[in-house]
Amino acid sequence: MVGRISSFHNYQSVQNDLRRQEAKIVHNQAQLASGKKLLNASDDPLATHYIQNLGQQSEQLRQYMDAIVLTRNRLEHHEVLVANSEEYADQAKRTVMEMINGSHSKEDRIAKTREMQEIFSNLLNLANSQDESGNYIFAGTKPKNQPFFRDNEGNVTYSGDDYQRKMKISNQLEMPLNDPGSKLYMEVDNPFGNYKPNYQLQAASELLLERAVNLDSTDDAQYQITFVDMGTGKFGYQLDKDGSAVLTEEFDPKEGIKYEGLTIQIRGQITAGDSITLEPQDTVNIFDSFKQVIELSDASVSDASATAELHRLTKEFNAAFIHLGKARTDVGARLNTLDIQTDLHEDFKLTLAKSKSAFEDLDYSQAVIDFNENSLALEASQKAFGKTKDLTLFNYI
Secondary structure (H helix, E strand, C coil), X not given: CHHHHHHHHHHHHHHHHHHHHHHHHHHHHHHHHHCECCCCHHHCHHHHHHHHHHHHHHHHHHXXXXXXXXXXXXXXXXXXXXXXXXXXXXXXXXXXXXXXXCCCCHHHHHHHHHHHHHHHHHHHHHHCCECCCCCECCCCCCCCCCXXXXXXXXXXXXXXXXXXXXXXXXXXXXXXXXXXXXXXXXXXXXXXXXXXXEEECCCCCCCEEEEEEECCCCCCCCEEEEEEECCCCCEEEEEEECCEEEEEEECECCCEEEEXXXXXXXXXXXXXXXXXXXXXXCEECHHHHHHHHHHHHHCCCCCHHHHHHHHHHHHHHHHHHHHHHHHHHHHHHHHHHHHHHHHHHHHHHXXXXXXXXXXXXXXXXXXXHHHHHHHHHHHHHHHHHHHHHXXXXXXXX
């Protein structure tokens, strides 16, 4: 009885070994057919865990690459719009310069004003541009709101906000998709410093403000400069602060006018009685500049004050041109950053592929060796089993 149990146990053990050997061969064949070292998670749980992590990183990387494509498309469109705005500012500057030309009649100036109205409308339409999804590009983070509105008097108001929409293009980097219209068109650096000049000039005067800067940022007073003939071939001036005289001196063109933190530089030909009022203003609204040019179209070409105002507006449009050029440069820098980030993602993608391959891909030479060894082992086991299963005592009786 003991002998029968022992023989059956040995028989089962040999059969189990054969099945395990056959399973190894089937596994080797499946590996060779698929080219994969890991066919089931149980083959190597730790490696499978790493491969799953690599897959998650690859998917995240794909999302970042898609985000970069979308961001690049938006920024390229944005760059075109800013470049067109820059061109409109330059056209406006050249048109105003032609209006200043003393050989032009009042009718010529009115004709130029019509050109300004057309440029104004084109710029306003451009500032209200939408992308392929119907979002207003220059509305900040309120893309569904039209950003700019013009009333019957030509005043333009902004209904967006001062923020940028952003897209995440890596774990640590968010890229702005747009620039708010308020920053682009309504916050141009004042070319005259901290003040806007308003001219009250005598006939044939060519007096212009060069620059007025106040080091005291808390000083919000309005200043006025009035020039008088001193009868010695030189001019004197009186500086008023909020209507009260604070300084009276002989004017020295080289030194300019200095009072506390305020420095004023003047250029051009002075005529006795000329006056300039300085209103605090650090930035310029390009839409207001258009409006003021159109309003000055009715002025006579011999009106020195109107001509001086047009000179001011010329500098404002030039400042807007420079301001928009800087904005376009900034968009170009963002596009360069996208190119750099794309290269980094491509390098990381290659690294992930190599890491995954090291865990997952089959070493064919080693797999063939393992397959041959397992085949030989199975063949030997089968031959041995074939001989031992027929080995009984009856063969020797």
